[in-house]
Amino acid sequence: MSALAAYWRSTVGKKMVMAVTGLILFAYVLVHMLGNLQLFAGDGGKAINEYAAFLHSTRAAPLLWGARIVLLACITLHVWAAIALTIQAWGARPVGYAKRKYREADYYARTMIWSGPIIGAFVVYHVLHLTLGMGGAPFEELNAYGNVIRGFSIPCVAIFYIIAVLMLMAHFRHGLWSWFQTIGWSHPAHDGARRCVANVLTAIVVIGDLSFPIAVLLKLVTIPGGAA
Template sequence: MRARPATPVSGTWPLPPGKPYNIAPCGNHCRVLYWKFEPFSPALCTPGYGCHETTPAKPIRYRQDHRMSALAINPIHRAVRFYEAPIGKKAVMAITGLILFGYVVGHLLGNLQIYSADHDQINRYAAFLHNPANAVPLWAIRAFLFLAVVLHVTASIQLWLQNRIARPIAYVRKNDVPASYAARTMLWSGPIVGAFIVFHVLHLTVGAVLPLQDVNGSPITPDVYHNVIAGFQNPWVSGFYILAMILLCMHLYHGLWSMFQSMGIDHPRYTPLLKKGAAIAAILIAIGNCSIPIAVMAGLLTL
């Protein structure tokens, strides 16, 4: 493959900075497409042919196209390149957020069994989950949820840092783009909800925080119903639980409708409906979760 001949003229060639001219043996300057061909063979200076034409080696452009075509069919490379873009991180946050939302709904439905007239109903539900026969699928689900949490948090932090690097100086006018209170509190509501999840697991699941004790000070391991009622009789625990559920409500509201926006579903006709649907879902989840400690503090649920 040969470079297209170019008529030599006097003056400065529009070559990239730092790229010298190719000097033919005759001393004339030859125009060389350095950004397309590399390396170059010595310029030919055939009498009557024109010394401004060169015989390049294998063009880089062809090699780059060939390499890019090979990388284009690599799914891992394409996934990494997609994740490096902001839309890729938003997609990861949307998918993992949807997974965690499904878990929140399922967890709420299981906890609402505490209102059953049969107090052993929630105990049987907990016994079913912790049955040794269900150990493998249970831990598989836990590992899957843990991975979703890690990806969700990692993508959110990287996206925040990427935005800060792209715009290190804040805008002079902050009211140009209106944002809801839930959107402005996403940065710190997420860590608080995460801290609550750790406390919630250590308190009601593991029993390592505020364990129940008998009159002699010895630890006891009551059933799930007893554990929930006794745990929420502490006003500090109930208050922290309610506060975390309110923050979770705002986090879910903004996350649910922005998830559709990240996926390209953004239309003046549908966006208000998505916001209303996200608000209804978030409020229902908050009411369902907050009703348990409120019922315990009000004496509606007793031992």
């Protein structure tokens, strides 16, 4: 058996795969959020729509498809490893406790396996909604600005999005901290720093992502001419 296969078979190896793919997915979410901040450019959507047009241009196609393939591969590996590990963990304690009181394992950490699928389901909807235009709101190709505002003006769409971002928060908060442990980057001297980095990065993504639906609901960003 090759070293790589043996590594993948082991739980530590699978966790490493989850750590690496998780970090790539996190990086994507971060960059995606930063790009979308152009929503607040105050130019009636000019900047963000140009950005969207660039991403869909022939020039950027390799970049776009490259990113899509990498993301899809990451998601596949991440989910595969998660399912395999979870099944193994359930098997490790066939009979549970009558009483259970946790001291340290917080809610975020214990629900990773549930926040994950919810995020997954949301991603499917999110792509349907804002990439393929099947989200139930009027959709206009390459008018990202208008699509976002029209979408989030529907309260239930905005609420689903907000819930998903909160799940993301739960997932990242434990995942990012856990990342250091899994790759083996740990020293008592850096303990505080690890927590801090995980929390700050999570906060940046969450605040950024939450700002979009909230701004739309509060009508802080609107479509010029009030078409919505």
